[in-house]
Amino acid sequence: MDALIPLFVAIPLISAFLIVIFGKLIKGFHRFLGPLTLLILLILAVYVFTGLGKSSISYAVGGWTGKGGFPLGIYMVLDGFSVLMLCIINLIGLIALFYSLAYISKYTAESNYFALFCLIVAGMNGVVLSGDLFNLFVFLEVSVISSYALVAFGVGKTELEASFKYQVLGGLASMLILLAIGLIYWHTKTLNIADIRSVFDAGYNRSFYVFVQVLLIAGFGMKAAIIPFHAWLPDAHSSAPSPISAMLSGVLIKAVGVYVLIRLFFNMFVFSYEIALILTSLGAISMVLGSLLAIIQWDLKRLLAYSSISQIGYVVMAFGMGILLLLRGNNEAAAVLAIGGGLYHMINHAVFKGLLFLNAGSIEHRLDTRDLKKMGGLSKVMPVTSTTSFVASMSISGIPPFNGFFSKLIIIIAAINGRFYLLAVLAILVSIITLGYFLKFQRFAFFNKATGQAVQKIKEVPFPMSFSMIFLAVLCLALSLLAIPSVRETVLSPAIDVLIQAELYSTTILGM
């Protein structure tokens, strides 16, 4: 099975270049190849997911395997955590690309859009699979540079301005990450994450160690848009074409931000109390401030973007709590609960935030506005959009039958078990505020009286768009099955094990 690992990067790269070359010559080529690529990737990801179980496999690029536990070449690593991320990335990617088939017709240069989309997926798959730091950086740049281009795809005034802002801040973040990677190499003389862990286990200079950790938190925190580093997100995510917003908010900030933060701080660095405290408080701050900033927005996509910051806060806070509980050592059940809740909420957020941005895209497609004050009365004329967005809003604000409720509940139970009462109260409060601003969205977009006669003539969106939205809405309901302990055991526990037994990552990879 290890021969399948490089395909996750190679297939989207090849189809991106094929689309650039043949997209203009053969009519409809990109419309056929783009979704096909993502479909193949999704089937591969699910196949690997079912076959992997609790083991982890690695692939040495070019056959350069290590000698005596000392890695020589570039490693690609697939374990429980990364395979879960692969499934999310390719699933949301397929749905967003299928949605784009109808949505993208209002833009020119369609083939470039599909090529960039394949590149962004290739970059994210690479980040998730990469086993050494520098390749992680290269794949990260592949995905974020294509996202800069996609944010500016509309080439209007706001799109270009948002893209420039995103690039300046993203460039700063990339530099901090590159500096940290250089410093780590200076100290350990290796770039392989597993090998770095074994060097750090043997001993390290403490002030250097803390400096590198802070650089990495700042760099990847900026990619993940945790609150002091969030300035680019509302602009970039609201200006991009809607399927791209769904990709950026649903997947990109997780794959290149949260995933890497968690991977490095669990599996590369030895846990430290201060860093765990920083992660927990940054998560809590972005959870609260993100929701407070969201409630005052009148631009629909900006509201959703701020809500992304708030939900990412939940995930980061859950993982921070997990580290704190593991460090305490006397309550591993609560740590498992916190980390599992964080993972669960990360999957759920990808699904419902993707769905919400697709809903916003449908409204924008028919009404040509993102201003909530100019909408109203859409529930009669757009029943599919209305119903699916109701499902998504209820699941993001944590109303029982939907998935968001269970993941938030697990995080809150973990906080209470671990005696983080303040965090539990904050999580409940933020959940109520979230319900508030999603009721505002529902009321102003769908249930208010129509402001003009134009609304009566609006039709429901075409088939690819409505199908994608219905699919994600069904997934919102289906994912609540993960709350059943036996199901959660089979799906989430390989990933949880990778993170709980953090030191095993290094020994398994080096032992291969």
Add this chain to the structure above:
Amino acid sequence: MIVYILCFVLFLVGLYGVITRRNLIKIAISLSIMEFSIFLILVLIGYIDSGLAPIVDPGTPAQVYVDPLPQAMVLTAIVIGLATTAMLMAIAIRLYRKYKTFDIREINNLRG
């Protein structure tokens, strides 16, 4: 030691430029300056005083070679830097066509 400090000063020069300049092109140039200060640090990491280029000659073993890996990293990072700079320039030119100015005080549609 002095070279590392100079690299850091170069980094600060770039950061100062990004924060204070009002011209899109100057911001892009400052970002490039920051980028190159980090490339310099990376090259310095691999440098060994009086080391040779890392081409192993079987005739004369046990030479001192500089570390080739940071050099490979810097080459890759320069290519990535080229891509980001090209992207920034493309966006700046498009912005100029829309607004007829490079001044960021007049390009302020997005707030909050």
